[in-house]
Amino acid sequence: xxxxxxxxxxxxxxxxxxxxxxxxxxxxxxxxxxxxxxxxxxxxxxxxxxxxxxxxxxxxxxxxxxxxxxxxxxxxxxxxxxxxxxxxxxxxxxxxxxxxxxxxxxxxxxxxxxxxxxxxxxxxxxxxxxxxxxxxxxxxxxxxxxxxxxxxxxxxxxxxxxxxxxxxxxxxxxxxxxxxxxxxxxxxxxxxxxxxxxxxxxxxxxxxxxxxxxxxxxxxxxxxxxxxxxxxxxxxxxxxxxxxxxxxxxxxxxxxxxxxxxxxxxxxxxxxxxxxxxxxxxxxxxxxxxxxxxxxxxxxxxxxxxxxxxxxxxxxxxxxxxxxxxxxxxxxxxxxxxxxxxxxxxxxxxxxxxxxxxxxxxxxxxxxxxxxxxxxxxxxxxxxxxxxxxxxxxxxxxxxxxxxxxxxxxxxxxxxxxxxxxxxxxxxxxxxxxxxxxxxxxxxxxxxxxxxxxxxxxxxxxxxxxxxxxxxxxxxx
Amino acid sequence: xxxxxxxxxxxxxxxxxxxxxxxxxxxxxxxxxxxxxxxxxxxxxxxxxxxxxxxxxxxxxxxxxxxxxxxxxxxxxxxxxxxxxxxxxxxxxxxxxxxxxxxxxxxxxxxxxxxxxxxxxxxxxxxxxxxxxxxxxxxxxxxxxxxxxxxxxxxxxxxxxxxxxxxxxxxxxxxxxxxxxxxxxxxxxxxxxxxxxxxxxxxxxxxxxxxxxxxxxxxxxxxxxxxxxxxxxxxxxxxxxxxxxxxxxxxxxxxxxxxxxxxxxxxxxxxxxxxxxxxxxxxxxxxxxxxxxxxxxxxxxxxxxxxxxxxxxxxxxxxxxxxxxxxxxxxxxxxxxxxxxxxxxxxxxxxxxxxxxxxxxxxxxxxxxxxxxxxxxxxxxxxxxxxxxxxxxxxxxxxxxxxxxxxxxxxxxxxxxxxxxxxxxxxxxxxxxxxxxxxxxxxxxxxxxxxxxxxxxxxxxxxxxxxxxxxxxxxxxxxxxxxxxxxxxxxxxxxxxxxxxxxxxxxxxxx
Numbered sequence: 001x002x003x004x005x006x007x008x009x010x011x012x013x014x015x016x017x018x019x020x021x022x023x024x025x026x027x028x029x030x031x032x033x034x035x036x037x038x039x040x041x042x043x044x045x046x047x048x049x050x051x052x053x054x055x056x057x058x059x060x061x062x063x064x065x066x067x068x069x070x071x072x073x074x075x076x077x078x079x080x081x082x083x084x085x086x087x088x089x090x091x092x093x094x095x096x097x098x099x100x101x102x103x104x105x106x107x108x109x110x111x112x113x114x115x116x117x118x119x120x121x122x123x124x125x126x127x128x129x130x131x132x133x134x135x136x137x138x139x140x141x142x143x144x145x146x147x148x149x150x151x152x153x154x155x156x157x158x159x160x161x162x163x164x165x166x167x168x169x170x171x172x173x174x175x176x177x178x179x180x181x182x183x184x185x186x187x188x189x190x191x192x193x194x195x196x197x198x199x200x201x202x203x204x205x206x207x208x209x210x211x212x213x214x215x216x217x218x219x220x221x222x223x224x225x226x227x228x229x230x231x232x233x234x235x236x237x238x239x240x241x242x243x244x245x246x247x248x249x250x251x252x253x254x255x256x257x258x259x260x261x262x263x264x265x266x267x268x269x270x271x272x273x274x275x276x277x278x279x280x281x282x283x284x285x286x287x288x289x290x291x292x293x294x295x296x297x298x299x300x301x302x303x304x305x306x307x308x309x310x311x312x313x314x315x316x317x318x319x320x321x322x323x324x325x326x327x328x329x330x331x332x333x334x335x336x337x338x339x340x341x342x343x344x345x346x347x348x349x350x351x352x353x354x355x356x357x358x359x360x361x362x363x364x365x366x367x368x369x370x371x372x373x374x375x376x377x378x379x380x381x382x383x384x385x386x387x388x389x390x391x392x393x394x395x396x397x398x399x400x401x402x403x404x405x406x407x408x409x410x411x412x413x414x415x416x417x418x419x420x421x422x423x424x425x426x427x428x429x430x431x432x433x434x435x436x437x438x439x440x441x442x443x444x445x446x447x448x449x450x451x452x453x454x455x456x457x458x459x460x461x462x463x464x465x466x467x468x469x470x471x472x473x474x475x476x477x
Numbered sequence: 478x479x480x481x482x483x484x485x486x487x488x489x490x491x492x493x494x495x496x497x498x499x500x501x502x503x504x505x506x507x508x509x510x511x512x513x514x515x516x517x518x519x520x521x522x523x524x525x526x527x528x529x530x531x532x533x534x535x536x537x538x539x540x541x542x543x544x545x546x547x548x549x550x551x552x553x554x555x556x557x558x559x560x561x562x563x564x565x566x567x568x569x570x571x572x573x574x575x576x577x578x579x580x581x582x583x584x585x586x587x588x589x590x591x592x593x594x595x596x597x598x599x600x601x602x603x604x605x606x607x608x609x610x611x612x613x614x615x616x617x618x619x620x621x622x623x624x625x626x627x628x629x630x631x632x633x634x635x636x637x638x639x640x641x642x643x644x645x646x647x648x649x650x651x652x653x654x655x656x657x658x659x660x661x662x663x664x665x666x667x668x669x670x671x672x673x674x675x676x677x678x679x680x681x682x683x684x685x686x687x688x689x690x691x692x693x694x695x696x697x698x699x700x701x702x703x704x705x706x707x708x709x710x711x712x713x714x715x716x717x718x719x720x721x722x723x724x725x726x727x728x729x730x731x732x733x734x735x736x737x738x739x740x741x742x743x744x745x746x747x748x749x750x751x752x753x754x755x756x757x758x759x760x761x762x763x764x765x766x767x768x769x770x771x772x773x774x775x776x777x778x779x780x781x782x783x784x785x786x787x788x789x790x791x792x793x794x795x796x797x798x799x800x801x802x803x804x805x806x807x808x809x810x811x812x813x814x815x816x817x818x819x820x821x822x823x824x825x826x827x828x829x830x831x832x833x834x835x836x837x838x839x840x841x842x843x844x845x846x847x848x849x850x851x852x853x854x855x856x857x858x859x860x861x862x863x864x865x866x867x868x869x870x871x872x873x874x875x876x877x878x879x880x881x882x883x884x885x886x887x888x889x890x891x892x893x894x895x896x897x898x899x900x901x902x903x904x905x906x907x908x909x910x911x912x913x914x915x916x917x918x919x920x921x922x923x924x925x926x927x928x929x930x931x932x933x934x935x936x937x938x939x940x941x942x943x944x945x946x947x948x949x950x951x952x953x954x955x956x957x958x959x960x961x962x963x964x965x966x967x968x969x970x971x972x973x974x975x976x977x978x979x980x981x982x983x984x985x986x987x988x
Contacts (some may be wrong), residue, residue: 311678339883361586364503377624380648382619387549391610391660397659405659409652417649420625428629428637456615463548 006057006067009046009075010115015348017108024101028262030099037085039104043083043111048281050076050154052451063183065119073322074118078242081329082111084446086239088340091143091440092234092349103143107238110136116247119123121257123182126250130168132215133243134161137256140238141231153230160213160256162225168210172201187197191386192261201265208269214247217307218276221300225284233349236292237336240299245325248306250320255310256476263313270311272408273291277304278411285418291339292417293464295332301415302328305379305392308408312395318473320395323465324388327454329374331385333372334450337443341366343436350435351424358431366435367426378419379412386460391466486543488555488606491524491565492599499595507587511580514591523596525569534950539671550668554608559950560735560805561605561688563730567812568605570936571724572598575717575928577818582827583631585985593623594717601725602936603860605732610658610668615618617729618651624718624726637714638924646706650696657689661741669750674740674961687745698730700790701760711779716823718828719775723782724816731789731808735801739793740961746794747965753794753851754884761891762786769898774832776820777902778815782856784891785811785866791859791888792873800876801955802948806869809947810940811900814857814866817933821851822925825906828919834902837972839911844921848907850930855903859896866939880967 004011020042024035050072057067067073086104093103113132120126138161175183179190191200213220228236255266281301285385288294308330309320319392342350359367376385389412396405454459498517503508519683532540542556557565575594583590600623603616621644662668665676678686696703707727711719739746760783768780785807792804824847825840826832839849857864860871870892878885911917922930940947 073666294965360589379613380618380622386615386618390655391549394655394659394663397656398663402656402660405656406653409656413645413649413652417641417645420644423625424629424637424640427626428640446767459551462551463546466549 004059005052006054008049008052008054009064009079010112012046012049013042013108013112013115017105017112018046019218020101020108021105024105027101027102030433032103033090035101036090036104039108040083040086042108043079043086044195046111047079049077050118050281058156059121063185064122064125065116066121067119068475069472070249070253070322070475071115071119073326073468074246077245077326077329078118079111079412081242081333082107082114082238084333085234085242087442087446088237088337089234090442091438092232092340095304096267098159099188099211103140106136106140107472108240110140110243114242114368117246118253120250120253121184123184123187126254127169127172130210130247130250131438133166133246134214137161137239137243140299141227143235147230147232149230150232156223156230157227159168164213164220167206167213167307171203171206171208171210174199174206176292178203183375184254184454187258188260188378193260196265200262200367203266204259204262205269207254208251208266211247211251212273215244215251215303217273217303218280218299218300219343220274220300221277221280224300225293225296228299229290229351230291233292233340233351236295237333237340240295240332240336241329244299244303248303248310248321248325252310254320255475256313256454256473264280267311268314270307271401274304274311275305275404275411276408277307278300279304279414280410282415282418285415288418289353291342291353291356291422292351294353294422294465295335295339298415298419299332301411302377304411305389305408308405309392309395312333312392312399312401314399315470315473315477316398317392317395319469320388320391322469322472323391326469327384327388327458330453331373331376333445334369334454335377337447337450338366338370340443341435341438341440341447343438345431345436347436353425356422356425357429359426359435362431362434368425369447371423372451374419378416378449380416382456384454384456384461387459387462479892480964485527485671486523486555487551488541488543488557488602491521491606492555492603495599495602499592499599502588502592502595505588506687510591511576514576514595516966517575518569518576518598521602522569522573525566528557528562529566529950532559532950534559534953537793538954539786541606542608543611544608550611550662551611552669554612554669555606556608556671557606558792558954559952560732560954561810562950563805563947564725564732565602565605565833567728567809568598568601568725570932571720571812571816572932574816574820574929575720577925578720578823579715579717580925582823586630590627593627594721597623597627597721601729601741604729607868608670610662610670610673614651614669616654616659617678617733618648620726620729621647622978624722627718628710628714631715631718634713635709636713642706643710646703647696649695650693650703653689654693657686661686670736674736676741678742681745683742683745684748687738687749690733690742690986691749694730694733694738695756697732698727698786698789699783700756700786701764701783702756704764707783708779709715711782711819712773712775716819716826719779719819720816721821723778724812726836727782728808730950731786731793731804732792734790735805735958738807739796740958743962743965746796746962747967748969750794750796750880753790754881755883757787757790757794758884758887760784761791762894765891765898768902769894769901771898772834774834774902774906775819776832777834777898778818778822781895781898782811782815784895785815785858788870788873788888788889791877791884792869794967795873795880796959796966797875797876797879798955798959799872799879801950801958803869803872803874803876805955806940806944806947807866807873810857810865810869810937813933813936813940814854814864817850817854817930817937820929820933821847821854824922825919829916837906837916838909838912838913839907839917840919841907842911843917843919846922846927850922850934852903853909853934853937855899857941858899860892863938863941865937867941868944879969881970883970885896 116129144150285297376383379389539556606615629666771777
């Protein structure tokens with residue numbers, strides 16, 4: 001049974017998820033709080049189950065998936081992030097009697113899909129994992145069915161997502177047709193045989209395009225602002241963190257493992273996507289007045305920086321990507337939890353940046369937490385968000401791409417402007433109407449925890465987290 | 478190698494103490510926050526004096542060393558030499574004065590204000606004592622955040638534009654330096670500053686590295702033509718903000734040249750001496766002329782700062798002992814004098830709420846005490862012998878003359894222009910007829926203001942009359958820097974040859 005042992009986290013989640021679905025169907029709306037806490041518990045148990053066999057089992061099911069430290073590291077980030085997305089939804093949907101238990105069940109299934117994504121070592125597993133996550137996501141985006149924006153977000157996401165899946169599948173079929181194999185190792189061997197044929201190159205480009213869509217990297221980012229704005233905020237918090245990290249990890253594994261010999265072919269694509277994401281994410285965010293749209297552009301911008309690490313390649317680049325995404329997930333969850341707390345006196349959610357005016361005077365702790373996340377997303381020291389940026393640039397310089405690193409870092413200066421704008425609104429402007437005070441101690445604790453991690457105290461993590469990401473990235477080579 | 482007698486991590490305490498006090502301020506009311514900040518900054522000053530007393534000028538290059546690896550190639554490595562020590566003492570000296578200057582003039586959001594000042598003090602202390610490249614960068618850049626907030630919340634009417642300009646300008650300069658730092662750490666396989674100071678990068682790399690660091694330090698210092706953020710930031714910042722900006726933050730640029738550019742890229746520095754001298758000549762003459770036509774007191778002093786900073790770059794890139802020591806003394810002297818001048822502006826601004834020079838006049842009649850102190854600082858700013866700036870500017874000019882006659886001539890002209898704009902400023906404010914009744918009715922200095930300005934007067938004369946106290950700690954460090962620069966010292970254009978006359982015998986002991 002050694003093989004199934006390696007899949008323990010996935011098994012826990014899929015079996016548990018199915019049971020939760022039954023529970024949800026029979027308890028209806030009354031059981032929603034119960035089911036969501038069970039789902040949180042399930043995700044945490046699955047995280048705990050990562051210790052042991054799942055971290056070093058290697059290839060299982062004839063090379064279909066690989067349960068290595070790389071995959072476990074990805075899951076250890078995504079499962080808790082998914083759990084936070086479930087906690088974030090509490091007290092959000094109740095108001096309009098829409099919250100039933102499917103929300104948590106969908107997130108659990110999305111988590112299964114993501115864990116297949118990060119451990120996939122075959123193109124089939126890659127596609128299956130990606131689609132499982134995407135299908136759950138489409139439903140989640142339109143979860144607030146009475147809200148037009150939410151329905152629009154869901155539809156937009158679905159149509160564009162289906163297109164991207166089509167492109168991805170076409171690329172996969174080209175790769176399979178020209179190599180006769182689905183496994184990453186087989187691909188690596190085929191690419192290693194000499195200069196890749198035109199068909200292989202086309203396949204590679206199409207597959208990367210499909211992945212760029214999921215990671216919302218430019219030029220496949222168009223859906224991001226609309227979907228992030230339209231989807232209910234807890235869902236946006238989920239989209240911006242776990243599935244995005246999964247897509248970046250998947251791209252990392254594919255490029256560094258399956259397509260390693262074709263590095264020259266994909267590197268130029270990744271460099272372009274990185275620079276385009278950084279600059280577009282930074283410049284397009286200028287005129288935004290909605291905080292969720294702003295964070296959407298910020299996430300495009302941040303994916304660009306993660307791709308800088310990928311473009312550098314090698315163990316150092318891979319490690320930098322892992323580190324970057326780990327810190328990115330924490331910063332973004334924190335920022336979105338703060339956005340969740342933006343409610344007017346009647347408890348209705350507010351999304352305009354202007355409503356944050358003078359928050360530093362009315363709610364200093366709230367304002368400081370938000371400021372921490374903003375400075376950290378901008379990568380300004382002494383906050384911890386600076387360190388992952390330093391690591392990706394270090395990887396790029398060590399790989400000999402100094403000019404690329406200089407171009408990318410100029411993007412941080414442009415991007416700093418709009419993060420500063422949020423801080424300016426909170427600290428410099430006169431107070432606007434105060435927000436309602438929420439009684440959500442768990443969410444408050446999570447914001448506090450995220451703020452502590454991105455604070456200068458986070459530098460204590462540099463050693464342990466760095467050696468972990470080094471080992472995780474090392475398992476790809 | 479810690480030479481600390483007590484074995485306490487003194488530099489860590491120096492950094493952490495204001496942070497704790499700053500956190501405490503957040504939970505206190507206005508009055509408590511004021512006193513907490515004052516006590517904390519005074520403790521810092523006492524601690525810095527203790528460091529000065531304990532520092533052994535003939536001892537190891539790096540003293541009070543601490544090191545704790547954080548993993549991932551970065552470590553909490555602290556340690557200071559004489560140059561850093563003097564700048565730390567300057568910072569700790571100015572901080573309680575800043576708190577005192579804000580005692581009454583800051584009315585809104587006092588606890589936050591005090592907390593940001595303390596935060597800034599911690600970050601500045603960290604920048605001066607960091608011995609790890611990335612740790613330095615974190616402290617160096619981190620200082621932007623509290624200053625951004627101080628200008629933006631408590632500044633004048635144009636505060637928001639000024640705060641953005643300040644932040645983005647300096648941030649832009651620094652990110653290029655960050656890439657250079659990454660390149661250095663990757664190439665040399667170490668991020669330790671002392672190790673890098675002895676590492677020889679290839680000539681070609683030095684060119685680029687020098688330019689990248691120049692982008693950061695030239696903005697920070699500031700040098701012409703990237704000085705334009707400074708007048709805006711100064712004019713909009715509250716008085717204490719201007720004091721700390723002029724007194725300490727600008728010195729980070731000069732410190733950067735001494736600590737990084739010169740010892741780490743000697744060949745790169747030599748290559749760019751003409752550029753540095755060229756920019757300094759423009760700064761010395763052009764910004765002095767600009768200062769001459771200002772109608773706003775703070776702007777005038779801000780432009781004079783840019784002109785004075787030219788003496789720092791002149792001296793440093795002359796690369797000889799007089800030049801470097803002079804540059805160091807100009808930094809210290811300018812820190813005191815420009816800080817004091819901003820305080821003087823603050824004194825009248827608090828009373829009349831305008832910085833227009835034309836709104837004042839004849840203040841020596843109703844404010845004799847103020848006129849006296851203002852006169853002293855004006856003279857010090859001009860560089861009158863027996864005041865602090867004279868020593869520094871003179872040494873810097875002597876050093877410069879050994880390399881470039883033209884640069885030295887420009888530097889001399891700059892002092893003449895300094896006399897012009899400072900004396901004219903003084904004349905328009907303190908002498909002449911009292912044209913405005915409200916200005917004529919202003920009360921003389923209060924006890925609190927005397928307490929703020931008197932220590933600076935003492936320091937100005939101390940440094941002017943017995944500069945040895947300040948030169949002693951840095952002498953060996955300048956010597957080490959000179960050894961490092963020996964093979965690249967720029968050739969003199971004045972063709973000096975050492976004679977063997979009586980003068981030589983007489984002054985032989987000096988050499």
